[in-house]
Amino acid sequence: MERRSFLKMSAALGCAASVTGCDSSSSDTNVTPPEPPLAAEQQSWSSCLVNCGSNCPIKVFSRDGVITRIETDHETTDEYGVNHQIRACARGRSLRQRTYSPDRIKAPMKRVGKRGEGKFVPISWDEAASLVASELKRIAASYGNKSILKHYGTGAYYGFSSSACFDRILNLNGGFLKIYGNYSWAQQNEAAAATGFSSTSGSSLTALKDSDLFLGIGYNPSEMRQSGSGEGYDFLMAISGNPSLEVIMVDPRYTDSMAGKEDQWLPIRPGTDAAFAEAIAYQMISSGWVEANSRAFLDKYCVGYDQASLERLIEEFRASGDAKKLALIPYIDPTENYRDYILGEGKFVAEGGKTPAWAAAICGIAEDKIKQVADKVMAARAPYIVTGAGVNRHANGEQAMRACYMLSFLTGKVGKPGVSNGALPSQGSLSRAGMSGLANPVKETISFFTWAEAIVRGEEMTARKDGLRGTPDLDTPLGTNIKAVFAINSNALINQHSDCNGTAAILEDESKCEFIVVCDCWMTPSARYADLLLPDTSWLESNDLVNDSYASGIMGYLVAMKAAIKPLWDCKSMYDMCGLIADKMGVGAAYSEGKDEAGWLSELYGKTRSNAANASAIPPLPATYEEAQKIGVFRAFDATPKLALDSYINGGKALSTPSGKVEIYSLLMAQKGKDWVFNPDIKGDDISAIPKYQRTWEGYEDDETSAEYPLQLIGFHTKGRTHSSYHNVPWLREATEDAVWMNPVDANSRGLANGDKALVWSSRGTIEVPVRVTPRIAPGVAALGQGAWYKPDVSRTGPSGHAVDVGGCINSLTRYQPSPFAKGNPQHTNRVQISKA
Template sequence: MERRSFLKASAALSCAATITGCKTSSDEPNKVPEVPPVEETHTWSACLVNCGSNCPVKVFSSDGVITRVEADNETTDEYGDNHQIRACARGRSLRQRTYAPDRLKTPMRRVGKRGEGKFVPISWDEAASTIASELQRIANEYGNKSILKLYGTGAYYGFSSSNCFNRVLNLNGGFLNIYGNYSWAQQNEAAAATGFGSTSGSNLLALQDSDLFIGLGYNPSEMRQSGSGEGYDYLQAIKNNPELEVIMIDPRYTDSMTGKEDTWYPIRPGTDAALAEGIAYEMISSGWVDTHSKSFLDKYCVGYDRQSLANLKAEFEQSGDEQKLAYVPYINPDENYQDYILGQGKFVNEGARTPEWAAKICGVSESNIKNLASKIMNARAPFIITGAGVNRHANGEQAMRSCYMLSFLTGKVGQPGVSNGALPSQGSLSNSGMSGLSNPVKESISFFTFPDAIERGHEMTARKDGIRGTEDLDTPLGADLKAIFAINSNALVNQHSDSNGISKILEDDTKCELIVSCDCWMTPSAKFADILLPDTSWLESNDLVNDSYASGIMGYLVAMKAAIDPLWECKSMYDMCALIADKMGKGGEYTEGKDEAGWLAELYEKTRTNANNANAQPPLPATYEEAQEQGVFRAFNGTPVVALDSYINGGNPVNTPSGKIELFSLKMAQKGAEWEFDDTIKGDYISGLPMYQATWEGYDDEDTSEDYPYQLVGYHTKGRTHSSYHNVPWLREAVEDAVWMNPMDAGKEGLTQGTKVQVWSKRGTIELPVRVTPRVAPGVLALGQGAWYQPDPTGRMGPSGHVVDIGGCINTLTRYQPSPFAKGNPQHTNRVQIAKA
């Protein structure tokens, strides 16, 4: 029920309960007048936010106005083939988000300083003409590598996606590519270097065969809330296996725990690798590995001991294969995992990675580390998962790889109930999308390094900056960024590290000369646009979407039907890009003779005939219009998936230079030798071995620990997905934005529950309440990421020497420092101070 309707009903009921007053027009003064029934229609839409699930929602409307939104309540809701795909609080608040006061209503042009948020309305004709002429000017003057479509995931459309802008930009001669993402940049590279995909772990159905579950930074109950999400699969899996022992390791006591775990081990942020190495020491030094898993390591892995690397080097030297021969200089048998962990051979001066050594770093006691090792060694089928939070640190690549090692040391990967340390694999149905056309530009930069590309893109290289697609390591990119298209992206300012720093770069419009933002709301990033384009919301859109990338084991499709016409002057991305293409003289090439309805009909037919969708229930009907009436099509795959089954049990090599799981990564060793790093930055190096890297602003960084005694870690809240939904007041009421602090630390600082505090780093200051709770480890502050950056309009300065961010955006505090290998974001590595405001 709508809150307004509830209040009306409450008033009516209280009126009926009185003896006098509340007169009606009838002769019966105490009779509540009948409310005439409201005729409603309903259509199906979806919440396409970047949580990993595109939950279907049922949208009710009357007379062109959305009246309410409900979650999927079809089917008998039995887990498996028929369970409901219930949207969380975010999806259920879509009416409020659609009618939000900050909706962008018309195209606009900037009139003030960049970032001030001062705009004037313009026509669609002027907007399209300006963008088309500026695109052509910039391409002619600076080259197409000076144009970037920024990474953004504010909306996972199916058809009317950011591919529309890809088409426009490619019809203009192309644009600079990006690789990686804010969520998984380092884990993707770490997993690939080891020999698998970062989401290719055993699926959660496989937990039925497990007796031990260990989650390192794994929190599906808050990350994946969908009724067809990983969080629901996880709850079902542990409920259906009451003998399963669940151990969670995290700086914060998350909602994935709350009594569902057997043990919680608080750990200091960024020290997961040290914990893993302490466990590995127990497994190796005790002789357990030699007895139980050495034959597995010899057969399926390389790099465990000196002999395996010596054998690999000899094999490559004798192969005659140029690609293999190229790796030979980087294969050093002395750099093997066993010697590193035991502190022998080449590593004798560094010392053994004992539980005692690890405990001093990670904060998990020596006895608990030994207990963890014992449980892993004694488990019949240990299922270990390393969550993505572990990868968003300054040492994220090696932290992930160090944690992956534990699964392989068991020698049981490939068996029922065992995983490889990666995130679980997912089920999915497939939808066809419109092509973005071919991009003539071959070079790409890391998604995270666009500020560098603005400042010094002309000199960026593969050797220094991880540029891909150049002729060699030292060929420069050759162009600075002069145009940015931020499509459903709040990563321009809000989600990027050092929001104050990037704001300063963007304010200077002599550097990046054109910023176009396409969005539905006036986000902090949209305020930095030169041209603002108002997008239609999901409830105003016809579309065909699948279940996205982390929807768990249930796959589904949603045939969306617009509940209302586009509000104000908003246009779909397809239509707005058609206008721009037409102004460029490329209209026919863009549309290929089809309007939006024509494209949807064509793409639906491709989707309907896709063999991957053959098991959808109900079967996909003949036309898109019929599919829209049905709305939701689902398919549950009830077969356990075991990680690396095709390799361990099927004999298919993995995608590494050796064709085996690489405990010593040849690609990382090569890049560590060939790339250029900054010796003044602690932890800026690449090793072929997975190893704990002490980094700048890490737990053991003495340079910052005195002035900034607390480690700050971000987390995902249930009230936002990244920064999406921050502007919905209902969700701000339901999910508190406060910095979490352990009671021992709060007592030391003289802070009590709800006190308004300032938290600051070298980069900025934020102001918000403190939540005093034992659910966060001592010495650690935790803050939900995604709050909207809002420098105090009065210009009030904080202890950092910057204007205080009263919005409480964590990226006001985070450091811009690309990681060594993936050139990804280290946004959980922060040293901060806190005091009463």
């Protein structure tokens, strides 16, 4: 029985007793009166704003300033495609537990112990704001504004009260060092752009209604995108709506995106996707199929397929008289063409052709299976090929993505109904206005992944060696090390970055980075390395206007969030805390522009409401933000299929590459491959103009490490976390197992059974986790859900010589080694050993 019902019944019984037993001389007159009825439960709308790509709406119920329960969206029809429900997954539904988590940061805190120990004392907001203002002034004066970094962070996709607030105060202080790229898509973004499109420009999943073959390489939306309006739901509905569609999935793990929905699973060794793709290409080209079926397409829309196409490009550039094009001619080598490479002809004779037999020995997929896939691709009327982001997070990620992209273009069918370009599916979206972070006077930009290295040697980092951007030439150095870091809603300061132990050693040295500010709601592993902690408000304490995120599927939506409760403890929104800092800096008026939170939200809502794209997608929004908050959710489903490269193939609009075409031979990669400096001692540290399978450090073919570390370890996204967010929710830890997956062959040979505690180690660190023995992982491969919180036990030393991480963070094992082209993260390339703990 609910407490409220129990109290109502008790009150009714009390009234009955008072009527039947009314005697002024009786002791009944001393009976305690019943409790007053409970206050009515209030309902408001909020959102789950973690980096899963959805931003699901959440219904929050509260009473007397306390959240009582959470529900998901069930306001509309449950019929898919009719502006259907946007149901949140278990993570969003656990927001009450997360909001009231005992590890919430309750007040501004100043470090008193060694960095990383997690020893802090509470201070006032006045003291905290004064400290930030004074340190910003000191560090900018001593080292320059390039020494101040706003760290990569996606722990919360706020709309208004976001990290843009910190951009404003940092820019009002003279600017800060910017970053480019991200931990999810760094290599695929650069690889796709070098080829001629966006890495999320694939045909929408609604296009699958016209397809007859689906080939997914490392594609796993059912676990990545769980929202009721996410890519996973779109994928499920698309394949179930086309019973004749054949689905082939290539992945080291048998994922929940398969689970009986696929016709064939091909387990592949990590980092070998390019070899698999090249063997399919070999079959398509060597059989004469490309020449007969797609050669005209390749000649018209692509460049670099063969020697003749590159020779024609040189002539076109010479005839153009364009200085930029003329400057690229020395970087074009017609003998370095894709066809010759695949067939092992011309300058590639010594390497041999990329035959299915060659690929089978590398990728672990049988030769006949590779040939069968190639036959299916050639026979398909409308093949839809997609390459998941997991392929890009390897040491050879750029080349692996490009190698897989090539298959779509070899079919000659890109631009036709049901066909994609190998990239991730395009999404539907509504837009919302956001607050400007103001202009940044600092022009230099470093890769998101090289920030810890820039603490140590930023002063000497250049474009030629380190991918530095914004300098006048390749050899002008950044000129300063990073001396201050602002980590806003970021657990990448330690947990999500490679080599936790190596990064910790850098951060612990206070003579290097002198000031670290962490703004978050919870005492994450990264928060433990702060000098100053600023407690943010959670989403359920926030008023905001947010839109659907980057992978919310075909449904676009807006949510007008209303705070269900007042800010807990001494927490403040980022807008308010940065306002205090701005006042201490003497720039309060420039920061706020005369508006409080309500004023900003009203202005941004008005701009969002007048957006023409939104107006064409949904009925007119209410006149005021307050009215919008009462409704909560505004949605627009777009069922019209979007075709990859439609405007180029069918509309004649040139691409953004130097040639204006799809570049099988990338001129940008050719240029950087010749101009940049690489380390010859690091296997795979080079850039090729054409897609090539690369043998890399700690890859399957790395003989130097395979004996000591015989297993390849990959990370994956679990349903119980979004990256590291929600790791501190007990419900989700109970529901989602954090264990290392091992094939029975590998587990049995080590005497490991289900549930056993195991040590997993590399040269960088050791973790302790349970074992899950399952045939859902390829032999020779282990898999671990990424995002568990780093927790070294200093009383125990593991086989690696480091403290055993009993939290089980995979980044205790991963290597810091920026990829050659994107300078991105290769966190799925790992060699490890495993034994019983």
